Amino acid sequence: MFGPARRRFGLGSVAKLRASPEIREFFRDYYRTCCNAGPYKVYFTSRQRRKSADISGSVPLADSGNSDAFVAFERVQKSYDGEILVVKDLNLSMPKGEFLTMLGPSGSGKTTCLMMLAGFETATHGDILLDGVSINNIPPHKRGIGMVFQNYALFPHMTIAENLSFPLEVRKMGKSLREEKIKRALDMVEMGDFGGRRPAQLSGGQQQRVALARALVFEPELVLMDEPLGALDKQLREKMQFEITHLAHQLGITTVYVTHDQTEALTMSDRVAVFNDGRIQQLDPPDTLYEKPQNSFVAQFIGENNTLDGVVTEIKGDTCIVRLDGGEMLDATPVNVTKVGERTRVSIRPERVEINKERLQDGAHTLKAEVLEFIYMGDIFRTRLRVAGNDEFVIKTRNAPDQEKLVPGTMIDIGWLPEDCRALDAT
Amino acid sequence: MSDVADTGPMLAADGTPLKKSLGRALRRQKMRALMLIAPLLLFILLAFILPVGDMLYWSVKNGIVSETLPRTVVALKDWDANSGELPDEPVYAAMAADLHEASLAKTHTKVGVRLNYENPGISSLFRKSGRAAKKWEPAADGPWKDQLIELHKGWGDTAVWRTIQTYSPPLTSGYYLNAADMRVGPDGPEMRPENERIYMLLFGRTLKLSLMITLSCVLLGYPVAWLLANLPTRKANMLMILVLLPFWTSLLVRTSAWKVMLQQQGVINDVLVWIGLVADDARLVMINNQFGTVIAMTHILLPFMILPMYSVMQTIPPTYLRAAKSLGATNWTAFWRVYFPQSVPGIGAGSILVFILAIGYYITPALVGGTKGTFISNRIAFHISSSLNWGLAAALGAILLVVVLLLYWAYDKIVGIDNVKLG
Missing domain, CATH: 1.10.3720.10 (MetI-like)
Structure with a gap:
């Protein structure tokens, strides 16, 4: 993004560009104004803005191939021991201002990716680009990336204000400017009165806010967060989720967030990258991820999910018919099945199962189900069924006045719209 | 609860004041804890605090002079060391009586060694005099002043008497002065000569x-x-x-x-x-x-x-x-x-x-x-x-x-x- 500008100013690298505060300030203000409208608009507005800037001639920016990517992983691989790849061929690009979450079980490679981006691990193969410049050989302290750690990593021997002052001092900032920025950052996270305290005197949530303020105080364009809310209780976590997302969008910061908590990923992110086995299994906005999982792993990992195994018997455009192992037939949407006779695992969300026959379209396949257990959960009812030999088939129904409360032991018919039932890979 | 606090001290269920009741409950715990560490406490007391304390006492202890030479110490009390004159006959008589007794008890060498730390040469003075003193009749053989000076010329030296007088109290700061390269001179404590400082x-x-x-x-x-x-x-x-x-x-x-x-x-x-x-x-x-x-x-x-x-x-x-x-x-x-x-x-x-x-x-x-x-x-x-x-x-x-x-x-x-x- 800064490529031609750099040429114009005669500067050779990101590091050098960072060394000049005026230019930096200028670009930051420029991009701030572009980025304050939210992630998706950012994408377009900044491009439009760039075009208009191009025309006016004030900031000549060429449109290189992947100019929208602020952060890009290109064929990145990582191995610690030379035998096993913990990250296998990672390709990812994010536009400026996006909030991207890396979600996955432990050992799936998400934290390794974050550490490579931060510069604490080196990629075994491939390039990591920041602003179009490869940062493989730039040491962490020159990358200018803010980072929030899992255990906050606030320096215990410094007060809160000193903690925040640290990144400004190493940037040789003047005292009055430092104090102003510290105050602004602390006010931003509503910790303005705590500057003189030590980290040990704060609660977990307050430490979390300070850690956030410290990562933002030197105004980085990219902020990385490594399971920052892992140590907080549920209520506080939900509050902080909202605050972090809000702050990130307000400041227009590009954020990479790592978590193994799927709720966190769904509620906070613009896009979620689901990691497993060193690969990105799916990279999509939360709603797409939840409603249209691309494979069995994603379907299982995100949200609650019912699965039934069977064989594809017919494919007709965007619907297919699956014969379950027990002989029952059902309609589904083929996702990654391609030919008749292939084994498949169909996946249905509990809240998309229909027990009211009238709401299904004519000719829809239904299945017989035996009610095993009825659980009253307040806002919803959770009912466990036996369907096609599967005892763990769960449906959720809304607690509405006319909602039927199913009685264990009775037999019912269940069905669903073909687009809610997705035929995925069998593994 | 609150009305109890308003009217007076809080009471336990049986009517005793809560503080007393709590104290009694805690005392048993404390006693038990004390019993557990008692062996260690005893060991520290016997093997560490007592020996160290005794050693510290050694650094000021000086009873040997007044115990071995009781009469001399009393007689010397009024002698002015700075007058430059030797003590009078009563002091010499007291010394003869003390020496006679000490030589029989064989303690005269010890006091000699003690005083020798402060004034080198006194050890031999006491050893020689002690050998002779066994045969004395302190009450009959006087006057002693000339006899003693004849026996050993040390008895004619005011410095010797000064040393005896200075170190007659049961406690002394002499060891500490010594350890700080100082000594008691005619005008109180003074530094030792350069070549004796170590x-x-x-x-x-x-x-x-x-x-x-x-x-x-x-x-x-x-x-x-x-x-x-x-x-x-x-x-x-x-x-x-x-x-x-x-x-x-x-x-x-x-x-x-x-x-x-x-x-x-x-x-x-x-x-x-x-x-x-x-x-x-x-x-x-x-x-x-x-x-x-x-x-x-x-x-x-x-x-x-x-x-x-x-x-x-x-x-x-x-x-x-x-x-x-x-x-x-x-x-x-x-x-x-x-x-x-x-x-x-x-x-x-x-x-x-x-x-x-x-x-x-x-x-x-x-x-x-x-x-x-x-x-x-x-x-x-x-x-x-x-x-x-x-x-x-x-x-x-x-x-x-x-x-x-x-x-x-x-x-x-x-x-x-x-x-x-x-x-």
């Missing part, structure tokens, strides 16, 4: 060398402790064994090894001569001086520095360094501003340990220190086992103890003792 020099040297040893232990130990705390477990364990290896070797063997290494015909000099750095006729003197003491003691005390530093460094999570770097600090800044301040408690603990061990070290300075590298502890040992002047040894020990406590206090003021962590 203890202040030794104290100074002990402190200086101990500080040097502590400093070199910090410089050498810090990187090792850092490696121990940051290497992978397998390598760290290997390194730990190397650090602990000296503990498994006899202290004497290690010290002797340094003698082999450092002497003029030793390994290091041979290598230096062979390389050509040092001429064969100008081999370095590295042992039997302060250099040798510092080298050997640094080696011996190094583990005591490394272990506390290691245990503190182990508690510093590596994320702090990462956090510092992500905030823009170079490796050095991250270390100096973030890691080092957190490792200071370990340095403090190790330094106190090493310094206190060094200040009282005895064997190594005795073996490799020669005359220029000995410590005050060597002098204390000399007075305990050779000169048998236990009072002076006790005074030197007490001064050492006070110096250590003072330094400890200063450390607390400057760094803060709460900052010391052993793990």
Whole structure:
């Protein structure tokens, strides 16, 4: 993004560009104004803005191939021991201002990716680009990336204000400017009165806010967060989720967030990258991820999910018919099945199962189900069924006045719209 | 609840005041806890506090003069030592009576030895007079003044009488004056002549060398402790064994090894001569001086520095360094501003340990220190086992103890003792 500008100013690298505060300030203000409208608009507005800037001639920016990517992983691989790849061929690009979450079980490679981006691990193969410049050989302290750690990593021997002052001092900032920025950052996270305290005197949530303020105080364009809310209780976590997302969008910061908590990923992110086995299994906005999982792993990992195994018997455009192992037939949407006779695992969300026959379209396949257990959960009812030999088939129904409360032991018919039932890979 | 608090003291269920009831309940717990530590308490009392207290008492104890020469002490009370005149006949008569009794009880040599510390020569005076005194009839044979002076001319010396008078009280500050290179002169306490001063020099040297040893232990130990705390477990364990290896070797063997290494015909000099750095006729003197003491003691005390530093460094999570770097600090800044301040408690603990061990070290300075590298502890040992002047040894020990406590206090003021962590 800064490529031609750099040429114009005669500067050779990101590091050098960072060394000049005026230019930096200028670009930051420029991009701030572009980025304050939210992630998706950012994408377009900044491009439009760039075009208009191009025309006016004030900031000549060429449109290189992947100019929208602020952060890009290109064929990145990582191995610690030379035998096993913990990250296998990672390709990812994010536009400026996006909030991207890396979600996955432990050992799936998400934290390794974050550490490579931060510069604490080196990629075994491939390039990591920041602003179009490869940062493989730039040491962490020159990358200018803010980072929030899992255990906050606030320096215990410094007060809160000193903690925040640290990144400004190493940037040789003047005292009055430092104090102003510290105050602004602390006010931003509503910790303005705590500057003189030590980290040990704060609660977990307050430490979390300070850690956030410290990562933002030197105004980085990219902020990385490594399971920052892992140590907080549920209520506080939900509050902080909202605050972090809000702050990130307000400041227009590009954020990479790592978590193994799927709720966190769904509620906070613009896009979620689901990691497993060193690969990105799916990279999509939360709603797409939840409603249209691309494979069995994603379907299982995100949200609650019912699965039934069977064989594809017919494919007709965007619907297919699956014969379950027990002989029952059902309609589904083929996702990654391609030919008749292939084994498949169909996946249905509990809240998309229909027990009211009238709401299904004519000719829809239904299945017989035996009610095993009825659980009253307040806002919803959770009912466990036996369907096609599967005892763990769960449906959720809304607690509405006319909602039927199913009685264990009775037999019912269940069905669903073909687009809610997705035929995925069998593994 | 609240109305009870308003009307008077809180009561327990049986009507006794709550405070009393609580106190009774806690007293049983406290008693039980006390019983558990009683053996240890007793052991500390008998094996540590009592001996140390007794030793401190030795440094001021002086009962021997008034016990052995009771009449003389009373008779001498009114004599003015600064008049320049010898005491009168009653004093000599009292001395004769005391000496006669002491010689029969065979205690006259002991008091002679005691007074000899203060005024060399008195020992032989008492021994010679004591031999003669056995046959005396103190009541009949007087007058004694001329007899005694004839027997030994020491009895005609006012300095001898002054010494006896000065050291007649049951408690004395003489040992401490001695330990501070001072003595009681005609005008009260005064410094000894330059050529007789030794203890202040030794104290100074002990402190200086101990500080040097502590400093070199910090410089050498810090990187090792850092490696121990940051290497992978397998390598760290290997390194730990190397650090602990000296503990498994006899202290004497290690010290002797340094003698082999450092002497003029030793390994290091041979290598230096062979390389050509040092001429064969100008081999370095590295042992039997302060250099040798510092080298050997640094080696011996190094583990005591490394272990506390290691245990503190182990508690510093590596994320702090990462956090510092992500905030823009170079490796050095991250270390100096973030890691080092957190490792200071370990340095403090190790330094106190090493310094206190060094200040009282005895064997190594005795073996490799020669005359220029000995410590005050060597002098204390000399007075305990050779000169048998236990009072002076006790005074030197007490001064050492006070110096250590003072330094400890200063450390607390400057760094803060709460900052010391052993793990």
